[in-house]
Amino acid sequence: MSTVLQLSNVVKSYGDAVALDGIDLFLPDDSYVSLLGPSGAGKTTLLRVIAGFETPERGAIRFAGRDIGGVAPYEREIGFVFQNFALFPHLTVEKNIAFGLENRKNNPVTDPQIVRRKARDMIALVGLTGLEERAVTQISGGQKQRVALARTLVTDPKMVLLDEPLGALDANLRMRMRSELRSIRERCGVTFLHVTGSETEALAMGDTVLVLDGRKIAQQGDSDTVYNHPVSPAVARFLNCYNIFSGVIEGLVFKTAAGVFPVGATVQPCAQKAYAIRYDRIAIRPAGTPAGEGEIAFEGAFLASEYTGSAITSFFTLDDGKVFEVETHLSHAAPESYEPHGRYSLIWKKDDAIVYA
Known part of the structure; x- marks a missing residue:
């Protein structure tokens, strides 16, 4: 062209x-x-x-x-x-x-x-x-x-x-x-x-x-x-569909205030270090549900849900105070109900995340 x-x-x-x-x-x-x-x-x-x-x-x-x-x-x-x-x-x-x-x-x-x-x-x-x-x-x-x-x-x-x-x-x-x-x-x-x-x-x-x-x-x-594949944390932030954590990469893990995440397959060269996981790549499970092979799991407290028509966005507070978002498409399943302030496991595949380093 x-x-x-x-x-x-x-x-x-x-x-x-x-x-x-x-x-x-x-x-x-x-x-x-x-x-x-x-x-x-x-x-x-x-x-x-x-x-x-x-x-x-x-x-x-x-x-x-x-x-x-x-x-x-x-x-x-x-x-x-x-x-x-x-x-x-x-x-x-x-x-x-x-x-x-x-x-x-x-x-x-x-x-x-x-x-x-x-x-x-x-x-x-x-x-x-x-x-x-x-x-x-x-x-x-x-x-x-x-x-x-x-x-x-x-x-x-x-x-x-x-x-x-x-x-x-x-x-x-x-x-x-x-x-x-x-x-x-x-x-x-x-x-x-x-x-x-x-x-x-x-x-x-x-x-x-x-x-x-x-x-x-x-x-x-x-x-x-x-x-x-946003090339930087700033681009990912503009897209308004990624949870973004600041931190440092050490070996095969990325250390953040919310926890330590194993590094997956996608590492994007970038001057600004960050870890990003898209809202719709995350599953919500009962508290204590362990991570499976190749998965990452940590807990958050449920705040509220927002209905957008084709999907529901659920908001959780992590232990460091950060608000974490999860998008569930209603074509996948009927909407779940979550207990206010109840704790839940938030799980995703490590290869679905983008590490900027």
């Missing part, structure tokens, strides 16, 4: 505050890319640098085979969909979408018939047929999102940047718009770079997932690789 965008050692600062510190990444053409990171990690700054709204102090940006470091935003052929949609409230759906064609700096379209045809073709593409003359103040949040996307796509960009495009929508609408966005992208055949702070959204939508940490790209890979 060819590369449409490549950044090499890109640095951006605001005064003494470094927002991006040596960003290296490449994006494949004709794909959906998710960019995941915590609030304040520099996700929006990275988008603005790619779009040309911000100028980095150092580094190279190549897009579609050319260096665009000194190219104006309107000449980059990169579309930008803002988090708040940025629609014109006094214009109809069709007029909002046509605005970019009629008012772009390079080659504006002046023929009203061509403008109308292109706008209506894009309205059909994003599923808004019948709403052409509706004011954007009279449509739903999901429909506004589609108008904002159509307004960008109608100008035929080679890539589209989306800054937390689902953040303003309710939970049900976010789920529906995930599949809508992927479907629209596939029909257009351009790369989407979708910024989000939601790990489930990033993993569900991205053919490629980028994780931003410490103002750098910490990991780039497909969803399965990022989810099952």
Whole structure:
């Protein structure tokens, strides 16, 4: 697969505050890319640098085979969909979408018939047929999102940047718009770079997932690789599905404040030492249940359970005070009931854990 965008050692600062510190990444053409990171990690700054709204102090940006470091935003052929949609409230759906064609700096379209045809073709593409003359103040949040996307796509960009495009929508609408966005992208055949702070959204939508940490790209890979093999404790923490213990490795064991764990098959080279076990790889058994061959067992006191629909997350307090989470999928078995403050054995296979050392 060819590369449409490549950044090499890109640095951006605001005064003494470094927002991006040596960003290296490449994006494949004709794909959906998710960019995941915590609030304040520099996700929006990275988008603005790619779009040309911000100028980095150092580094190279190549897009579609050319260096665009000194190219104006309107000449980059990169579309930008803002988090708040940025629609014109006094214009109809069709007029909002046509605005970019009629008012772009390079080659504006002046023929009203061509403008109308292109706008209506894009309205059909994003599923808004019948709403052409509706004011954007009279449509739903999901429909506004589609108008904002159509307004960008109608100008035929080679890539589209989306800054937390689902953040303003309710939970049900976010789920529906995930599949809508992927479907629209596939029909257009351009790369989407979708910024989000939601790990489930990033993993569900991205053919490629980028994780931003410490103002750098910490990991780039497909969803399965990022989810099952996070390269650092920070990435594992962003995914919000791993119990993480700090400690030290000595020989074939990892020593933590909660206990000593035998080291299994997965040891990930990393400057930060930690031990990680995913929530759904842990079994809850009666207190005193011993570990089987190749297993690890230790005890915790039950705090509470949280029902999430397809699973139940149970919270335990370990002897060192750490809260430990266990996820049980309801497709596996009927939910168990646990005694408040009762002690239970928490058991997992040592080879299911990741040791960072």
